[in-house]
Amino acid sequence: MDFYTTVLRKSGTYWVALCLENGIVGQGDTKDKAIQSLKEAVESVEMVRKVAPDAYHSAPISVKELHEFLTVEAREPTLEPMELTAIYSPRILR
Secondary structure (H helix, E strand, C coil), X not given: CCEXXXXXXXXXXXXXXXXXXXXXXXXXXXXXXXXHHHHHHHHHHHHHHHHCCCCCCCCCCCHHHHHHXXXXXXXXXXXXXXXXXXXXXXXXXX
16 A cells, blocks of 8 residues: 545544554644654554564454544534644555
8 A cells, every 4th residue: 555544633623643554543733744753653553564574463444443532622523723644655565
């Protein structure tokens, strides 16, 4: 996979980036920092998987999990900014 689908949302003063393909999350004070944090987390997990394939099981997140991510801080849908984007990363799988 050459890219991952990412949902970004504001959480207080931070941005949170969620990878839809594997459920990994990154956080930062800006969108760019949250995406960079997510890229680093994905790369770390993939490096571990190369030496220990059973160490981390990943699967696409469910609609329920996405809903929880988007509404975690409120009972009603949030009016905070959200963004859906693709992040590109060197292919490190397999």
